Amino acid sequence: MTRIVSGESAGLITERRAFFRAAGAATLSATAVALMAGCESMAQGSGAQGSGSMADVNILNVALGLEHEAINAYQLGAESGLLQPPVLATAVAFQSHHKEHRDALIATVRKMGGTPAAEKPKAEYARALNASSLSSQADVLKLAQRLERGAANAYIGVIPSFGDKGLAQVAARLAADETMHWTALTGAMAEMLPQKALTFGA
Amino acid sequence: MSLSRVVLGALAVTLAAVPAYANGDAERGRDLYESRCIGCHSLDANRIGPKHRGVYGRKAGAVEEFTYSSAVKNSGVVWDDDTLARWLVNPQALIPGQRMNFRVSLPQDRTDIIAYLKKESGR
Numbered sequence: 001m002t003r004i005v006s007g008e009s010a011g012l013i014t015e016r017r018a019f020f021r022a023a024g025a026a027t028l029s030a031t032a033v034a035l036m037a038g039c040e041s042m043a044q045g046s047g048a049q050g051s052g053s054m055a056d057v058n059i060l061n062v063a064l065g066l067e068h069e070a071i072n073a074y075q076l077g078a079e080s081g082l083l084q085p086p087v088l089a090t091a092v093a094f095q096s097h098h099k100e101h102r103d104a105l106i107a108t109v110r111k112m113g114g115t116p117a118a119e120k121p122k123a124e125y126a127r128a129l130n131a132s133s134l135s136s137q138a139d140v141l142k143l144a145q146r147l148e149r150g151a152a153n154a155y156i157g158v159i160p161s162f163g164d165k166g167l168a169q170v171a172a173r174l175a176a177d178e179t180m181h182w183t184a185l186t187g188a189m190a191e192m193l194p195q196k197a198l199t200f201g202a
Numbered sequence: 203m204s205l206s207r208v209v210l211g212a213l214a215v216t217l218a219a220v221p222a223y224a225n226g227d228a229e230r231g232r233d234l235y236e237s238r239c240i241g242c243h244s245l246d247a248n249r250i251g252p253k254h255r256g257v258y259g260r261k262a263g264a265v266e267e268f269t270y271s272s273a274v275k276n277s278g279v280v281w282d283d284d285t286l287a288r289w290l291v292n293p294q295a296l297i298p299g300q301r302m303n304f305r306v307s308l309p310q311d312r313t314d315i316i317a318y319l320k321k322e323s324g325r
Contacts, residue, residue: 148239
């Protein structure tokens with residue numbers, strides 16, 4: 001197995017573990033996120049059944065599909081036996097963030113009168129992500145890095161489509177979490193950060 | 203230099219830039235696809251969105267084993283330069299009731315992504 005996190009990098013990972021433990025305590029609950037987005041009032045008003053709100057529900061459900069996939073991707077990585085303990089701990093921490101995202105999105109979709117997108121069987125995610133090709137810790141990290149950047153950009157790319165600015169703000173917060181994951185993964189692989197600004201979204 | 207020469211010069215620069223814009227840079231489009239689209243799509247696997255290989259020239263909603271919205275399924279849209287560009291500008295404006303809603307705001311980025319999809323579709 002390729003051991004890419006050792007020495008200085010392992011130290012960085014250890015520091016991040018402490019960071020994520022602290023950050024987790026401050027994470028908003030699903031209900032708080034939904035309320036912050038203004039969904040409580042939307043669900044109570046007639047707008048919940050309007051085409052604008054249902055368009056927002058559609059966006060949230062696509063986001064939910066993305067979170068389902070991210071949770072399963074980290075699960076596949078965790079169960080692969082390829083991750084060293086510090087990296088595994090970080091992967092589990094990131095997966096827990098995605099689970100909070102999932103729960104927040106499910107709560108918000110329900111509050112808006114929609115039906116949350118269902119999770120697929122893990123085997124389907126494994127097939128779609130070509131998990132059988134993962135043979136090293138570096139492979140797992142690379143896949144996670146790739147998906148996290150894609151997720152951050154996906155959230156940024158749907159922001160202009162939201163009818164409700166509160167939901168657009170939530171999408172920005174979710175994008176920030178994915179960017180945090182991407183940055184940590186990039187550091188774990190000892191890769192350079194972008195030299196230019198504004199490399200995410202457009 | 204007269205004003206007319208300045209204007210003509212600027213026009214010449216603009217026109218010179220048009221062919222590259224119109225054709226699209228598939229290589230740059232691949233990089234854009236990798237960063238912007240990969241969150242939900244792959245070329246050869248159905249994920250949050252349908253697989254993309256062969257999308258250029260295909261009827262919208264035609265990938266087997268992917269569950270589309272009825273709006274996309276019944277849209278009658280065929281993916282080409284024009285429809286893909288309009289889709290990436292604002293999916294909801296092209297097919298109301300669709301679920302993607304992801305937008306690519308810069309015209310050159312759209313053109314390059316379409317060039318990449320076209321290339322990967324064997325067109």
